Amino acid sequence: MMKPVTAQDLQTAGFVPERRRGPAVSVAQATVDAIQTMIRTGHLRPGESLPPQRNLARDLSVSRATLREALSILATIGEITAKPSGRGFVCADPGEKPATPSWRFAARYSLREVYQFRHVVESYAAQLAAIGHTDPELAELRECLQTFRRAALAGDISLYAQADFDFHHLIMRICRNKLLVDMHQTFASILLESQRLPTERRGNLMHAVQEHESILEAIAIRDPEGASYYMRKHISMAGSRAGLPLSELP
Template sequence: MKKPSLTERAYEEIKKRIIHFQLKPGTRLKLDELAQALGMSQTPIREALNKLEQEQLVERPAKKGFTVKALTIQEIEDIYDFRIALEVLAAEQAARRITSKDLDKLETIQRRIPQKQAQGEKNEVLRLSQEFHAVIMNASGNQLLAETGQRLLERIWMLQNINLLTSDHLTDAHREHSTIVEALRKRDPEKVSTLMRQHLILAKKFIVARLNNQDDFLSTFIYGSDFGTI
């Protein structure tokens, strides 16, 4: 296996810290501090940040340096709308092309989610839920769709990492996943696409409602503030 380049390593590490909210929206990203933290020169750090800017995870206001990009509720709704369009298409295609191996993966994920939820491992529940959707997108056989969908899942993961999801919502989502798997096993594209659309619309409504009901602190936490530098 080819060893990842310094730019690739920097990209993956910075992205991971953003997605897991170790680097919060509004945080200024200093090249020298990131280079020291990651043990490399500033050149791969700069290249990694340029790539993350293209993916809209960081931004350069007035080209004065990089900051972690904050999201407005409208942007969050836009992300979900795009996700719905993408994943409904992926689910429909997956219903025609999914393999027994893929279905077994989905069943394994479905068995593990309630176990992890009972153990209080919320982050693992979220990771498994993201994996569930990724398996379906990959099963569509459309590589561009799957890659674009994966980037959207990473943006969604950021929201899920600020404790917006309740235990009841996770239980409901797991039940909805089960109905999707059942329709996939029956190779029913129309049913699968309908169920996926309903599932994601409910998820969008839940997230947006939760955001609208948060206090000023969490609103700032999501939409951006000056959290210092790294």
């Protein structure tokens, strides 16, 4: 059984309680940092179950929503894994973690630069798509999402990466900015590679599918702010799954 999290544990982790943080500090990121430090220092050991979320949120002085976001980030970067039952998490074994995939376009652009580009351009495209899409275009997006979901369930990585790219490119086309569409097509090989990288790391392929669902729903109900928000969140999570450290995420 895991021993209680103490104030000394949190101090060692560099954790600042939510009520004492400045507005510029990400609460979720601070929570991630604290849990990562407890893993590195052995307070949480490989294969050991994390305590119930209610208890962990109380000990870290954060909301349940903040904790869930932090756990989602930790799961996507392979620090923790979901239990087979789907209830709770266990600390991952560092010896089983795959090496960060190599980025073959490093001589031209860093992976951080690619995700920064996507964060800005694709979030704005999603916003425009929510404003001006047609019913046939929405049907295309839904069909693309279904292909993406089938590829995830089948573990077809090649189709998965291509369907991921197609979904994003379709949003670019729906936004009706020809320059953005041409830019996305010009850098297609680089963008497709950035969408393939997350599949090389441990994680559930369905995470991205669920993120696409949120983007699509916001576009469908013509919510430009929501579409932009969910796209930004998706790009950041995809960057985590691709191996970018938290300090370099857009």
